[in-house]
Amino acid sequence: MTKKEFRLENEYPYNRTGPERWILSHLWRYAAFPLAALGAAIINNLCYSTIQIFIGRAFDLITTPGWAPAALLRLALTVIGVAAGQGLSGLLRNYSVEFVAQRIERDARDELYVSLLGKSQTFHGRQRIGDIMARATNDVRSLNLMFSPGLMLITDSAMAVVVPFLLIARMRLDLLLAPGIFLILLTITVYDYNRRLQPVSTGLRDQFGAMNAGLAEAISGIEIVKANVQERYEWLKFTGDARLFRDYFVRQGVIQARYLPMLVFTLAWAGSFLHGLLLWRGGSLTLGEVIAYIGLVGTLRFPTFISIFSFNLVQMGIAGARRMLETINTETELDENEGGVARSIRGEVVFEHVCFGYDTAENREDARVTLNDLNFTARPGETIAIVGQTGSGKTTLTRLINRIFDADRGRVLVDGVDVRYWSLESLRS
Template sequence: MLVTTSSSEFSAPGPRYNRRGPVRWLWSHLRRHVLHLTGFLGGSLIMVVLNSAVPQLTGAAFDAVLGEQGEPASALWLIALTLLAIVSARGLFDLVARLSSEVLAKRLERDTRDELYVSLLGKSQTFHNRQRVGDLMARAANDIRQLSIMVTPGLDLIVDSGLTGLVPFFFIAAIDPRLLLVPCVFAVLFFLALWHYMRRLNPVATRMREQFGDLNAALNEAVRGIEVIKVTAQEGQERRRFRAHARRYRDSFVRNGLVQARYLPTLLFAFAMAGAMWHGLYLHGMGVLTLGDLVAFMGLMSMLGFPTQMSIFTFSLVQIGIASSRRILGVIGAEDELEQRADGHAAPITGEIVFDDVTFGYEEGDPVLRGVSFTVRPGETVAIVGETGSGKSTLTKLVPRIYDITSGRVLVDGVDVRDWDLDSLRSQISTIEQDIVLFSRSVAENIAFSLGQRADREAVVRAAEDAQAAEFVAELDEGYDTVIGERGVTLSGGQRQRLAIARALLTDPAILVLDDSTSAIDSATEDLIQQAIGRILDGRTTLLITHRLSQIRWADKVLLLRRGELVDCGTHDELIERSRLYRRIFAHYDEAGVGDGPVEGAGDGATGGAADGASGAADGADDGPVLAGEQGGRR
């Protein structure tokens, strides 16, 4: 059963994020959490400043011991107490910074996952038809997890590294500005190497995330189709296919490692330390620096080793995080074919449906429906009949605006469905399909899915009884509280369809669509269900896709589709009388044993129509009169 819901509620005003690029998007998420962002940045800055003061105090201690002044004990006591206070304060601010970064990372992960999920719920069915489920799952799970890792330890270490690479320059300048020569040369060479590294790492990281998405999609496809794989004995082929995806993912990881291996910042730092030592000794020899100044200078220079070492690891995490954010934005920012009006029409539906010269195709230039026009009056039951692939199910999906039409108009109660508020429109339409979608939740929750918390247990039980589902539900271990497997795999096809019918009965829709909804139910159960459905048809508009004569008799009229065109319309008896195509369809069902027996009123024409149709199908002359009394039917 498909009880459609609107995406308008998912596009309601909420946090506004800048989606003009992955970095801007990430920043727009982070800046929402001002307190934790301030704690993270402020705590990191104070911690690095305190760290940089330690070499200064160490140098002062050397000067106190080696100085000409006697009794350095008092100075050393002061330095020791100051160092103790600095180390204690550094630990406190480090704790603040680490806690803030952890909270920031988890909130970023939570917010982006929520944004992606809301976006997916709001996308049109056309969008979802084009996606690979496994790749979407990789983006929703692993890529979003990469954003959290990018913040901590990635961004956490980058901020520490950046501040550690910047703050010591001020302390070095305070000792003697001439000491900045070697650190500045090192900084320029380091940033050139880092820029080259990032430029080479970016495409590799992006490719790595894409390969992971392909790998996950292949795994998901194999798991979903495991029964077909086993029945056709294709385990070997699928294993080779999966290994090929795994090999490509492994190769992208190897390329990432090669890029990192060719980045040699430690070599630059070694030369910088040697140059700094030579320069410091030279100034000390000239009497410009004391020994304590030299010790402090080399201590500050050694602090630059931290950002040098961490850059290999942290910038790789950041590049992977940016690549992941780009993939997530690719889904969130994808154009949605369904434009929704904020002030859309919302009203109770009486049930009138009008198709006015409607053309629709899933792909541009390949129409599935062509120039379809008809009118369904409120409370009418209309059967839709046609050969496989004629567009029957597609036609019904245009009423709740699952897809947007290519041209023409679809009107509900005289209002174009594009002008309706999707919540209001879809909440009053229920569709029961042959392919039933159930969730891994309790039986009661599945029946009440379309109403959520508004459904009470009594209404759920009553709907199950009307759908002839109460008997088998009572036999389950926990009755209505029994959790069924994903997509209802623990139930038979007939049981799944009865739950779907119960779900539709509970919503009390103004428009009901039955798409071959009793195909998986035995004859005895079907008779009971048809009685239940027959009761709810009164007073509501129903579109009925079926090949069963017993159900077609419910219809006030029948629409006959052929290759996406509406070729005739009338009652069952009228079409049997005048349409060879209609007779041929029912003769085919009768021969296949899927109908309800010989078609009344067809006489020998049912068989004869099949023979005649076989010879006349090429020219289409068997389609009968076109739409007497209907709006602009296609000829």
């Protein structure tokens, strides 16, 4: 169990061994909704692909001598019914995914907030406020967008590939030649696209946090900036960060512009059309079957086109989850010590050879000791004056008593008990 200054009684145990597992553990809490979304996506794409089959049958019907209008009406009504089923299943899919996306965004933000509450003052003193705010807002929001529309579109795209392939195979197995080659090339090109996009997405999120942090520090310390005539320095620093963020954005755009799957789809669609016409000319297919076949191959355009930004949303979501997890998994130096001493405090405070420095915990060579070999005793009810110049450690001394910080060496005792052995809640109450 990790150390925390604050802990919820019924905190949900998420898997924090990696960003992907962490996201899956959040998703597992609402497992019924992803399953409903998957089922709805299958029905949705089955309905859409079936419409292409009925359109082909309609062409066969009207090219048959003496065809009956009633038969065409039945086909039209069937298409309307299937289209209605497609619309309803689409609504169910969208609702399920949106519900999960909103819940995961809420849960992730709560988890991050509770984690920040449990961190020590030393941890917060080392953080850049702008970066923390970027993680608590933009990175959490990227999780929402990763699911809706990101993963929703990827799931729908996968079904938009599987269902047409099955229906084409039912017509004729040899019709899978061009779509099969397309699927292989699509897998290769999408994998290469994601491989090039992933480091840029991660860098984009990191640079956004750094830019926010620098701006927040400059604004919060504007009096110091002006007093030291550092306006131009801060301006150049911010424009440098913004320029680097822009460069990442441009690199992302260049990668997205070189999106080869659409070219692969166009060639595969043309090849399918040629293959279908050759079979029709040879008498192996009817005109309606050729039209249905081309319509089914045309449904592959959606998963091809949508991959250009759906995978980017997933990459951004994983990058955001990785940054959030870095904050959540950072160990704090203090623990609430639930099993520690918990009783009424009389008020005796003893410092025994206490040493403390803000940078000593990081083992820095230039670390400055704020308090060195401090010894004194304050009896219950006794008043002691602590006098010193600014920065001498007066406030720091009081923060060692309630364990906002821990002494590097020596002991601080309250009523004869080392503050490390007190329950943190009892000590600070």
